[in-house]
Amino acid sequence: MLGEIIAIGDELTSGRILNTTSGYAARKLYDAGYTIHAMSTIGDTPKLIGEALLRAITRVDFVIVTGGLGSTDDDLTNEAVSKALNRPTMPNLEILSRIRAHLFSQADAVDSPLEKLAWLPKGADPFNPESKIAGYQLIHDQTLIFFMPGIPSEMKELMSNTVLPRLAAWKAGSRLKTHRRIYKIFNMAESGLNQMINSLNLPEDISIGYYPDFPDVHLSILQRGKAREVSPERFEDACRKVEHLLGSAIYGTDHDDLALVVGKLLEDQSLQLGVAESCTGGLISQRITSIPGSSNYFLGGAVTYSNELKEKILGVSHADLERFGAVSAEVAEAMAHGVLQNTGADVSLSSTGIAGPGGGSPDKPVGTVYLALADKENCQVISCKFSGDRNRIQLITAHTALNMLRLYLIDKS
Amino acid sequence: MLGEIIAIGDELTSGRILNTTSGYAARKLYDAGYTIHAMSTIGDTPKLIGEALLRAITRVDFVIVTGGLGSTDDDLTNEAVSKALNRPTMPNLEILSRIRAHLFSQADAVDSPLEKLAWLPKGADPFNPESKIAGYQLIHDQTLIFFMPGIPSEMKELMSNTVLPRLAAWKAGSRLKTHRRIYKIFNMAESGLNQMINSLNLPEDISIGYYPDFPDVHLSILQRGKAREVSPERFEDACRKVEHLLGSAIYGTDHDDLALVVGKLLEDQSLQLGVAESCTGGLISQRITSIPGSSNYFLGGAVTYSNELKEKILGVSHADLERFGAVSAEVAEAMAHGVLQNTGADVSLSSTGIAGPGGGSPDKPVGTVYLALADKENCQVISCKFSGDRNRIQLITAHTALNMLRLYLIDKS
Missing domain, CATH: 3.90.950.20 (CinA-like)
Structure with a gap:
């Protein structure tokens, strides 16, 4: 199953805020067996948002979109989706009544900008109409699209509790099986490490990656494929060989500090x-x-x-x-x-x-x-x-x- | 002047490493008056890298590409560029002789993987053939493309010392005039700060932004537009009002620590x-x-x-x-x-x-x-x-x- 991630917001394309949500989503999806082949970050421009979304729909099975769902004038995701996918926005009555009840209790004006939150593209299926966290899913041309807020804490909560379970239920069995281990190495150059590892002649389905993370080098051992092709024994055997070769040059794995x-x-x-x-x-x-x-x-x-x-x-x-x-x-x-x-x-x-x-x-x-x-x-x-x-x-x-x-x-x- | 940023690496699309270089480049470019309308992150797949590059070339004036320039087998940027732009790779003799001199001094094998660093797409103009930092520029279909390493420290150095000056020299005069100042504030909630700043009634062409950066809040004062519309006096006056209002709650500006x-x-x-x-x-x-x-x-x-x-x-x-x-x-x-x-x-x-x-x-x-x-x-x-x-x-x-x-x-x- 192939996916793309699209993050929306001028605060990201102007570099005022570092985009951490796309990387978070990528890690969660990768570890769950999905492959992300591209991530995009787009400013608050409906035309560009629409283009990115249409392009993604033609080439992947699912799309994750974050940002631009709020009530202020620069939140334009729903407008862009509506135009690009030709799905007029209409009010979700459950969300609208919840907003009006809230406004009434606050004695605010009736035409509050908050009502914007209830207007969703046709076919949108809100995650939690009763909660304060926005977000919905939409199936278009057999592609499952998730829309989430750009606020990292809200996005992370939805990712774990809603998006991953729904994605798993949607097309079960079509995920790749993944075995991955990161070895953390200090005091060894990337090129020398590369030569040593090459000498091991590891099986072809074991991928090796080298990532400098000053002052360390991270060595990634990865096996990924359809469940019946992937062998945990071959993965563990490769890891044992690497450990034996490098000995105490490895100080830890994965999340070790x-x-x-x-x-x-x-x-x-x-x-x-x-x-x-x-x-x-x-x-x-x-x-x-x-x-x-x-x-x-x-x-x-x-x-x-x-x-x-x-x-x-x-x-x-x-x-x-x-x-x-x-x-x-x-x-x-x-x-x-x-x-x-x-x-x-x-x-x-x-x-x-x-x-x-x-x-x-x-x-x-x-x-x-x-x-x-x-x-x-x-x-x-x-x-x-x-x-x-x-x-x-x-x-x-x-x-x-x-x-x-x-x-x-x-x-x- | 419109630009795009492309970051390359499986370590990014699998979420193993957070992409910080694209956001850094976006901020530097924005402050220098350029507009970035999209940023992409692509795995180490030459076909996808090539597609992203070709798409960017058709719609912007310049492209920043980071990552995939190293000597290991998963560094595929030059191969992707070569295919997508139909520019065969050829050895840069200056870089090659420097690598061979280095290898000779180390008494390594002659066909070292390091030699890969010298093979660049036709027309590539290396930034610093004598330095240890890879990177080059290429002009294709009137689009200026910069290729830099994905290692944040190297990329940041090249961005300031090479990319920004060359970009400014390339098409001078077509940039937006930008005044921006960040005030760093500690021990004050974002919402209270927002209310205080609203009371100042600053002119409409001054944009205000609030960005939590634990444990600080950053307050951004921004004026941006065509040179004749932007007034440095109005910007400075707004800054003075903010400083007067907040006093010693501000501990510094911009890069102050x-x-x-x-x-x-x-x-x-x-x-x-x-x-x-x-x-x-x-x-x-x-x-x-x-x-x-x-x-x-x-x-x-x-x-x-x-x-x-x-x-x-x-x-x-x-x-x-x-x-x-x-x-x-x-x-x-x-x-x-x-x-x-x-x-x-x-x-x-x-x-x-x-x-x-x-x-x-x-x-x-x-x-x-x-x-x-x-x-x-x-x-x-x-x-x-x-x-x-x-x-x-x-x-x-x-x-x-x-x-x-x-x-x-x-x-x-």
Whole structure:
């Protein structure tokens, strides 16, 4: 079953508002076994809306339309549908009487713009005439068309509770069976990954996709087809091969977050973490504490931007700061030791570096970063050269620190 | 000048990745005076890509295409363009020799998939053959077509540095004149704001829009029309009235970030900041240090998730923690004092609260937050009840703390 998604609104084509509803609908439909071959966003222009709708009807089995159903002058979807499909608008009596009862209770004028909400193209079948959420379906030339509001919360509710069940009932059995897994990978280039995966010679019905999502690469393994052609065993076998090949370069799947993965490892091993940050300025701690329940394994730490605080709170020696500079392996190590002691943690992370745009030198250009990880016996330090603007350098630094901790915890278990 | 935007990628039509580049391009183009009448998103299917491109060419002056330019097997834009526009692909020698030099230095195989990047449709004019960012322009049937990568950071860079200047040079004078300003407002409901703005009775050619962008509301003031109809004086006058009406409820305009605004105020007044965080877990410090040059006014601070660290690093008294609990006005105040002393700052912020989803009680439900701001003479504490999930509570808490500091600094100056 093929579908198209059409989003309507000048606020979308002028870029004032980011269209999130089409992507949401696409994900829900894809996971339910449908294929979306195009999504369009059209301004509030009836002619263009009509053209897009007619084009979609000729080439797909169903269409999802969002936006333009409200009561203000720039809500033009019903007018466009009426003209394009030659279906005059007429009042839905149930909706009209509900609006009039509401207006009466408010003592508003009788010819309120709200009455516009009751005028629908001929053949429209409203989802919930008694509810406050607009929306209806229409079958035209054997194509099922759903019209929903553009407000994300309303659209999402209708999508789950009304559209997906009705679509499933309409032409049951004609959906594709879908198996999909996303592997999240850090510290590996897309092209190298591509070459490694190609060497596996996976079966032809397994599709592979690579999607950079800074600083990660997402690897998608997909099998999709008619129910009798699709084999869960072949899919699982392909996934096993990928996992075996990439090993710990994969940090998680689907909705995993690196901070969540690290948190689980810490919790499983009953270890407490402390963090001392300079160039990441709180970002490592913020990522750790974005996870519910992180107080079970995160004690806290220090953000020591000034050298004085590195000495005072973390006990970094003045001599080391003078001799090696704040951005050095020695200071990273001293910071990790300092916060380990200070917090009484079992393991600690520290960061020091130059996030830029200022502060670089020929010796230590912007992007120079030292990360340390200490426990009660050892301390490992890595040095990195990152590129990009300040925010990218901070992001990849925090991500690298979390990944360093992940590899340490895997090694330990 | 009319344009269309086409985004390409199965990751978009399957809803795996939210398309943010089309909305970004739309906003940039709208502000530069162009009108986008449709945006499409197409999967990695050469036939559909070609159809969308041909349709756009017949009805607009320029087309922006993003995605599908990479070196992996699912990057099919050049193949689709080649077929649809009947322009065979041929190697761009400059790009090819750069790739070969790179491969040679890496000692990779000669028939590397990277060479694919050099094969472009006939007539393609690459933006920067020497750079790592792909992209080119093509003029077909008097329509100017720009091809850019789908990676948001690369696309944004090309949009500003290459596409907009070239578009402006191509058919100068046929753009609409646009004046737009966005006011960023925190701590005010959209409906109340709407009522206040209506009372101003602004001229009819000034359009007003309200856009929630959690936790802010953005207020857009827009004037757009042919050059001789648009009056900058009337636009500026409307803006002045809005500013006068809303006063310090506006924290910035257009691209201002609250942390940037606060940073400027601190720098102007030569004040140094320290931060002590519990429920925000590093987010306040992270937002402050995301701003270049923040080391001029940010000393650092502590993330004290455990009660022990609140005592040890910040000197919060054990008795207060026992008597009032960690989430209390008294502990917020003690944390702010503690970090002020510890860091030697002129002013400090602290946060303590319950971000959830666990940890709430009938007395102190999830969303209960105390924030304190201390200087050498005084300390103010506010208590808040926020709602939403953990991440929303952390976001609005950090935002409220920064805004508290902003109002304090405005008051002081």
